[in-house]
Amino acid sequence: MIKHHPKFELLQSFVNGELPASLSAGITIHTDMCPACQQIVTQLTEQLSYASFEEDSFDEFTVNKPNTVVNTEVSVEAIDDFNFEQMIASITDSNDIDIIEPKVEKNITFKKKVYALPPVLNNMVLGKTANIGKLARARIQLDEDEIHTSLLHIEPGGSVPEHTHKGFELTVLVEGTFSDEKGDYVAGDFIMLDKQHQHHPVSEKGCLCFTVANDSLHFTQGINKLLNPIGAFIY
């Protein structure tokens, strides 16, 4: 049973679209396997959409986002009537409709073992697989500066050497199981660690993980802004 879930605040940022693609994908992998968190996400989306589109709700809406309060009074007249009409005309000029193509189920193979690729990764570019002993890692090329996203495969009996993190490290277990000092993990578990955590994951039967980490010394500079909304919530 899944025991490790994203914090509520992280789900809020996710629904708000404030997280980088890497962490957003991690949450989607989790919610695809965790009906409880899926339900929270659905409810949050409903609430946020009502709040967004209520007539007089802008003060309420921005309460949770102090850094944007300054902007709430900005130009309502930014779009004038003329632009409105022009935009409507240009949009409705086209008769095209969007067709949703069927979702393709892709596979990925590590050491001859075939895994179903989480659908959220379907359109992401995977780099070459690097092998180190019983570990294999394929980078997911998202170009998010210091944030590195990978698929990590551990062969049965393999382990990750004891390590700490300069920034954060998210592990979402896609398939299989592993254990560390704190216990056992199953598919769907969402494990967020920071530099205070030391761990030494061992996988007796092998597993595939989705990992996101920022190891950069420049954490406070480059990526800081992007992570601001969640900075306080990464434990």
Add this chain to the structure above:
Amino acid sequence: MQVASTCLPSDSINAISSKMSNQINHTELCQWLTAVAQKRDKQAFTHLFNFFAPKIQRIAIAKVNTDTKASEVVQETMSNVWRKAHLFDGNKGAATTWVYTIMRNVTFDMLRKVKSNKEDTLSDDIWPLAEAENIQESDYDDHLASKNLRSVINKLPENQQQVIKAYYFMEMSQEQLAVHLNLPLGTIKSRLRLALGKLKVQLGESHD
């Protein structure tokens, strides 16, 4: 001002209506979206636009920082509403939630383009707008075959692609397609026939 709600639908949406704002006329939004989907009703779209566009502009400007970019979010979001209205299912949620999802996705991809200089569209994988049918791609050869088929389809003229994809991938009926595209049934039938003819030739040639 809180106005007593008299216009909330009594059917499926009712289940979540307690959480809804009395200030939004959800039934009306739903009807407009349906009119856009079924009749390509420009008047209904104008109503939707007038309701959503100013709000989207205000929300977007806090996220994308410039008026120009915010207008792009409005344009892109409302274009999506026009092109995807047929995917909206009033039984699964409110129109506001549906439009919010589109707006959030458009904004996400735009910000990603600015920050990471990536032109990819990941938002629809992270927050899918509609549940598409899954198809298996387990076999490597099948994978190649379906890729091949798709690339052949993508070479068809735009109007033939549209009917092929809608008819076979979405399993819309020819009658539904005629309504959605606002075209005579005969045109749909002849486009399908033309497209299939071309596909046969293409796939036959490349399958030797």
